[in-house]
Amino acid sequence: GENVEQHPSTLSVQEGDSAVIKCTYSDSASNYFPWYKQELGKGPQLIIDIRSNVGEKKDQRIAVTLNKTAKHFSLHITETQPEDSAVYFCAASLIQGAQKLVFGQGTRLTINP
Amino acid sequence: DADVTQTPRNRITKTGKRIMLECSQTKGHDRMYWYRQDPGLGLQLIYYSFDVKDINKGEISDGYSVSRQAQAKFSLSLESAIPNQTALYFCATSDATLGGGTQYFGPGTRLTVL
Numbered sequence: 001g002e003n004v005e006q007h008p009s010t011l012s013v014q015e016g017d018s019a020v021i022k023c024t025y026s027d028s029a030s031n032y033f034p035w036y037k038q039e040l041g042k043g044p045q046l047i048i049d050i051r052s053n054v055g056e057k058k059d060q061r062i063a064v065t066l067n068k069t070a071k072h073f074s075l076h077i078t079e080t081q082p083e084d085s086a087v088y089f090c091a092a093s094l095i096q097g098a099q100k101l102v103f104g105q106g107t108r109l110t111i112n113p
Numbered sequence: 114d115a116d117v118t119q120t121p122r123n124r125i126t127k128t129g130k131r132i133m134l135e136c137s138q139t140k141g142h143d144r145m146y147w148y149r150q151d152p153g154l155g156l157q158l159i160y161y162s163f164d165v166k167d168i169n170k171g172e173i174s175d176g177y178s179v180s181r182q183a184q185a186k187f188s189l190s191l192e193s194a195i196p197n198q199t200a201l202y203f204c205a206t207s208d209a210t211l212g213g214g215t216q217y218f219g220p221g222t223r224l225t226v227l
Contacts, residue, residue, distance in 0.1 A: 001172075009153070032214045043117075043203050043218035044156070089155055099144070099207060099214040100171065103155035 002027040004092050006104025014112050019080055021107045023090035024072040030092040033073045034101070035064060038087045047088075048075070051095065077109075085111045116140045117219035119204050125225045132191040134222050136204030143209055145187040146216060147171075147179060150201040159202075162187055163209070194226045 003026040013019045025033075031052035036044035050057045050064045050073065057064050061080075066073040077084055087108050091101040117138045126132050136145065144163055148156040158171030160179040168179055176198060180188045191198055201223055205216040 004155075006155070034215065036218075041220075043205075043220050045218070046215055049215065093214055095214045099209070099216075100158055100161065101156075101214075101216060103157075105153055105155045 002030055002092055002102040004090060004102050004104040006090050006107060008107060009105065010108045010110070012110045012112060013080055015080055015082060017080055019077045019084070019109055019111075021075045021088055021090070021109070022072060023074070023092075023104050024070075025092040025102075026071070027092070028068075028071065030094060032093050032095045032099075033064070033066060034091050034093075035062075035075050036089045036091065036103075038089065038106075040086075044089055080111045082111050082113060085109060117204060117206055117217055119202075119219040119222050121222060122220065123223045125227065126194055127227050128195055130194050130226075132194050132224065134189045134202055134204075134224070136187045136189070136219055138185050138204075138206045138217075138219075140206055140208070140217060141184075142206035142217070143184065144207045145181065146205040146207070147177075147187065147189045148203045148205060148218075149173060150203060150221075156203065159189065191224075191226075194224075196226045199224060199226045 006023045034049035037047045038044045063076045090104040093101045146161040147159040150156045162181045165181045178190045204219040207216045
């Protein structure tokens with residue numbers, strides 16, 4: 001089955017700098033890659049996703065890149081702000097069928113003022 | 114109002130007790146999921162359901178059971194709780210007709226088994 005590895009487990013950056021979180025997946029059949037943000041005491045919330053027919057997707061300060069050949073995808077946050085502090089999870093699944101998400105272990109991002 | 118609600122939000126129980134966690138959704142989605150979150154392990158799928166007549170096991174279903182009472186309600190039961198089931202539990206929903214696979218999560222239930 002699918003296995004997703006996420007790095008780093010913790011990341012601390014200065015406000016205004018960029019943050020990058022990386023994930024690798026094992027099943028070449030996976031074709032849907034969402035990123036979730038989890039704030040303290042809340043459930044994960046989708047922030048951006050990408051399908052395998054696209055190499056990059058941007059939404060304001062966040063972007064995701066996908067390298068299907070290497071089976072890895074990354075989340076990029078630019079001009080970081082204190083409200084970006086949270087735990088971020090990557091996931092992989094097949095859009096068809098059961099759509100079971102397999103999650104990475106999570107990255108705790110801290111933005112230092 | 115929240116689209117996906119979970120009750121209770123916090124529960125402390127003792128080993129051997131039967132516990133039920135409930136999930137309700139107003140999104141009109143057909144698919145519902147139960148996940149468990151442990152520190153450093155991300156979220157792991159326990160059970161999922163495509164409709165009221167369809168229940169499927171996930172990665173870690175042992176010790177758990179579920180019931181899909183209606184399209185909007187999906188309950189998770191621990192028949193005889195044990196301490197290593199102490200975790201955060203999340204319910205999620207998705208709409209198969211949208212084709213995107215996006216799952217929407219509830220606020221979670223923090224369960225402690227003593």
